[in-house]
Amino acid sequence: MTMNAQGRPTAAFAGESAGGEETVTGNRGLRIEEPLIFEQDSPGMTGVDLPAVPDAPLRLGTVRPRGRIGLPGLAEPQVVRHYTRLSQKNYAIDTGLYPLGSCTMKHNPRLNEKMARLPGFADLHPLQPQATVQGALELMDTLAHWLKTLTGMPAVTLAPAAGAHGEMCGMMAIRAALEHRGEGGRTRVLVPESAHGTNPATAAALGFTVDPVPGAPDGRVDAAALKAKLGSDVAGIMLTNPNTCGLFERDIRSIADAVHEAGAYFYCDGANFNAIVGRVRPADLGIDAMHINLHKTFSTPHGGGGPGSGPVVFSESLAPFVPVPFVVHGPDGLRLVEHAGGPDAGTAFGRMKAFHGQMGMFVRALAYILSHGADGLWQASGDAVLNANYVMARLGDVMTPSFDGPCMHECLFDDRFLKGTGVTTLDIAKALIDEGFHPMTMYFPLVVHGALLIEPTETESRAGLDQFVDTLRALAERARAGDAAAWFQAAPRLTPRRRLDETTAARKPVLRWKEGEGRAGP
Amino acid sequence: MRYLPLTEADRRAMLDAIGVRSVDDLFRDVPDAARRSGPVEGLPDHMGELEVERALGAMAAKNVPAGSVPSFLGGGAYRHHIPAAVDHLIQRGEFLTAYTPYQPEISQGTLQVLFEFQTQVALLTGMDVANASMYDGATACAEAVMMANRLTRRRKAILSGGLHPHYRDTTTTDARFIGFETVVLPPAPTGGEDIAALVDDGTACVVVQNPDVFGHVRDYTELADLCRARGALLIVVVTEAVSLGLLTPPGDMGADIVAAEGQSLGNPTGFGGPYVGLFAVKDKYVRQMPGRLCGQTVDADGRRGFVLTLSTREQHIRREKATSNICTNSGLCALAFSIHLSLLGEDGFRHLARLNHARAVRLADRLAGVPGVAVLNDAFFNEFTVRLTKPAAAVVDTLAGRGVLAGVPVSRLFAGEHEDLLLVAATETTTDSDMDALANGLAEVLR
Structure with missing residues (x-):
């Protein structure tokens, strides 16, 4: 496989008109053209009625009260309509299959939302006396136990705010542990x-030096190359398992042994924990730290780009090196330890964010976990892997799987099946959009050319998968029938x-609306 | 199991199509020693909705919601009234259950929201441009310092003693591991500090907060001028976004970067998260910004549309050369912020800020009349510091037992320092009878 160094193309741009009937408004039936909220200003209007402010002198010292801000004024009906119309321009897991590999778009149960909104959770202040939040600490402790x-x-x-933040936390713990044992000179990370x-x-x-490890022909990391790179300057490795090709790293235990023998730590990127949750315990694979994306494995909503939550689990050797705050059991019940360096914080290394973690996400994740239970999680990861293998089996003859199966929760194809057609991975993705599907992950991972990474998740029905597969088969066949490049390049049309x-967006960035500059475009 | 649509017949047929006998065969790459033959032991099996509601409801019932009692808690998280439309709209599935808008043709809703959010944040802070959100105010603060290091090619940050200690600690934790210097001033609950004297030509940035953690409001215009003269950047932190409806914004004072907490608009205090970090800068710094940015462009038919842009700063393209490792941010919390602010509008937002200030002024005057209480602030927004004649933590615990959440003991934030100080906040939700309850409670406890 050649390395896809170009990443995702950004300028593919077709000029063919969408055609269709012109309308007076520019709207098309249910599809409404919605101006920016700043273009709907009705000066003096507000959507919130507040009590009058008593006429008393301000107590602002030398600071002047500010002048006009420039916000638009709208009544509540206008605001509700604005955001409702905008919402209708979004694809979402609620509206259809979202096979975005590595991102894990599974169903978001509404029970989670209901539980997170209980006033006993949502209306707690993070700095309330701890005697008044024992149930919240119990929830954190219960989630931690699971x-x-x-x-x-x-x-x-539970402190990290998202998966990437969890990675940061895990690698800080590794650094702290190394410094603690006087080996802060280990600076290389594989x-x-x-x-x-x-x-x-x-x-x-x-501040670590990143030392890339090549892949083996079977889609796994080259274990021999990895072991050869180990040495007394290596702090650790960062390995995703199952990996971003959707494959389980078969050699993971021997890798873990070699890493530990070299005095380094094993960080596992747990983004794909959803493939194995309830079936494989990462402790049994020899890892030292792993973050868990609650939004991937435990169904908290992605919300158009967060919030996430990225708890990190630690082995015995890293357990003393955690950030504050954390929950401990004390004589008077549960208690938060909030200050690194304090008498009960041990070797806690510092703080990652303002308060105790993404509590709202903890409630949602625990609602999901309790709903599934140990037996349901076993079934969920099994179904996720079954669905991915089913998609791989049904597409294997018309598309080109990059590696032999079985895969785990996602299946990877490259663009060899498009060779000579003039059609690209991007074009296939855009054609899928017209068919009512969100595309798969494109051009990632970088280790295969024109990657198409499909993750159906366990919350899709067989009929839904069949419709998706049939659509993709038809598109692949259309591409391979020849003379289809222009048609594909004009997608999406609908x-x-x-x-x-x-x-142009990147070359001449327009990152905000400005008063008086009017609208760009029609 | 209600979330899993496959039937046993489906599973059988799919296994046949794949050509394996069982799901377990699909896990054959897992080493035998790690492959379990059944669910993890020691954990309960699945539950129906009713049972989950009971289990979690029982935990929730052990807590005292701040809104159920008179509450004066602030210290970086503020309880405001959230209009009903906000929570309704953010629960629309098209917003709630969408991913990061990687496919702009079918994500224009989220993208236009982000563009409007960025504009709102820029307007509130008085800055040129803002990003599409950070995790929270504290991480925004730490990222601002790292951005200043990149821009100035210097590696020393001076942190005001008025900076929220959790923001300070988040920043110094990064400093320890990432390798830059921090000079941390001691807390100054009663007055100013001479931060200007410390700024030298090795200083990358100065981090101040407005209002500061003790509630003092300050004009940083002179400090901004001094920083500029010495080639350092001024980072202004704001933990109470509603204050931006009344105070001269950081941009007008000459801030280079604003790092703020947006929780106050649209988001419940929620025991600490998720919140929404606001991050705004001057135009010339935009390419060194962390986090996602949404930009305006046109589509193939020439119509206005929006995309994620300047992604060559980001980890998925730049990998080890990225400006930050941030990937997911706080999209849904940003949406809630944006909807709340849209509902308020210019007049409503300014009115809300004045109302908060007026409530706090009234509370300060009320508490100043209580024997044993001294108000330290001459100037404040909606939060101020009082000195008590007894340790604040014990007073707060006693009053909590009587159904009043009296505020945040300074010793809780500063690990045992200033035990006699208490932070007290008032918002539009604070009633006169709440104030009576606090004043009477303090009078009794301090007697």
């Missing part, structure tokens, strides 16, 4: 080429917007 038991690891921190971009970004941000000019 995460530790499911992973087999002795410790967990990262496979197939890793998520966050892995090298995290290691580099912490969306609120057609292909967008990302090149």
Whole structure:
């Protein structure tokens, strides 16, 4: 496989008109053109009625009260309509299959939302006296118990705000542990080429030197090459398992042994824990730290880009090196330890964010975990893997799987099946959009050319998978029938917007609306 | 199991199509020693909705919601009234269950929201441009310092003693591991500090907060001028976004970067998260910004549309050369912020800020009349510091037992320092009878 060094193309841009009937408004039936909220200003209007402010002198010292801000005024009906119309321009897991490999778009149960909104959770202040939040600490402690038991690891921190933040936390713990044993000179971190971009970004941000490890022909990391790179200057490795090709790293235990023998730590990127949750305990694989994306494995909503939550589980050797705050059991019940360096904080290394972690996400994740139970999680990971293998089996003859199966929760294809057609991975993705599907992950991982990474998740029905597969088969066959490049390049045609000019957006950034500059475009 | 649509017949047929006998065969790459033959022991089996509601409801019932009693808690998280439309709209599945908008043709809703959010944040802070959100105010603060290091090619940050200690600790934790110097001033609950004297030509940035953690409001215009003269950047932190409806914004004072907490708009205090970090800068710094950015462009038919842009700063493209490792941010919390602010509008937001200030002024005057209480602030927004004649933590615990959440003991934030100080906040939700309850409670406890 050749390395796909170009990443995702951004300028593919077709000029063919979408055609169709012109309308007076520019709207098309249910598809409404919605101006920016700033273009709907009704000066003086507000959507919130507040009591009058008593006429008393301000107590602002030397600071002047500010002048006009420039916000638009709208009544509540206008605001509700604005955001409702905008919502209708989004694809979502609620509206259809979302096979975005490595991102894990599974159903988001509404029970989770209901539980997170209980005033006993949502209306707690983070700095209330701890006697008044014992139930909240119990929830954190219960979630921690599940995460530790499911992973087999002795410790967990709930502090990190997202997966990448969890990586940062895990690698900080490794650094802290190394410094504690007087080996702060270990500065090299081994990262496979197939890793998520966050892995090298995290290691580099912490001042580690990133040493890439090549892949083997079977889609796994080259274990021999990895072991050969180990040495007394290696702090650790960052390995995703199952990996970003959707494959289980078969040699993981021997890798772990070699890493430990070299005095280094094994960080596992747990983004794909959903493939094995309830079936494989990471502790049994020999890892020292792993973050868990609650939004991937435990169904908290992605919300158009967060919030996430990235608890990190630790082995015995790293367990003392966690950030504050954390929950401990004391004589008067549960208690938060909030200050690193304090009498009860041990070797806690510092703080990752303002308060105790993403509590709202903890409630949602625990609602999901309790709903599934140990038996349901076993079934969920089994179904996730079954669905991915089913998709791989049904597409294997018309598309080109990059590696032999079985895969885990996602299946990887490359663009060899498009060779000579003039059609690209991007074009297939855009054609899928017209068919009512969100595309798969494109051009990632970088270790195969024109990657198409499909993750159906366990919450899709067989009929839904069949429709998706049939669609993709038809598109692949159309591409291979020849003379289809122009048709594909004009897709999507049926969306609120057609292909967008990302090149100009980056070259001449317009990152905000400005008063008086009017609208760009019609 | 209600979330799993496959029937046993489906599973059988699919296994046949794949050509394996069982699901377990699909896990054959897992080493035998790690492959379990059944669910993890020691954990309960699945539950129906009713049972989950009971289990979690029982935990929730052990807590005292701040809104159920008179509450004066602030210290970086503020309880405001959230209009009903906000929570309704953010629960629309098209917003709630969408991913990061990687496919712009079918994500224009989220993208236009982000573009509007960025504009709102820029307007509030008085800055040129803002990103599409950070995890929270503290991480925004730490990222701002690292951005200043990159821009100035210097590696020393001076942190005001008025900076929220959790923001300070988040920043110094990064400093320890990432390798830059921090000079941390001691807390100054009663007055100013001479931060200007410390700024030298090795200083990358100065981090101050407005209002500061003790509630003092400050004009940083002179400090901004001094920083500029010495080639250092001024980072202004704001933990109470509603204050931006009344105070001169950081941009007008000459801030280079603003790192703020947006929780106050649209988001419940929620025991600490998720919140939404705001991050705004001057135009010339935009390419060194961390986090996602949404930009305006046109589609193939020439119509206005929006995309994620300048992604060559980001980890998925730049990998080890990225400006930050941030991937997911706080999209849904940013949406809640944006909807709340849209509902308020110019007049409503300014009115809300004045109302908060007026409530706090009233509370300060009320408490100043209580024997044993001294108000330290001459100037404040909606939070101020009082000195008590007894240790604040014990007073707070006693009053909590009587159904009043009296505020945040300074010793809780500063690990045992200033035991006699208490932070007290008032918002539009604070009633006159709440104030009576606090004043009477303090009078009794301090007697």
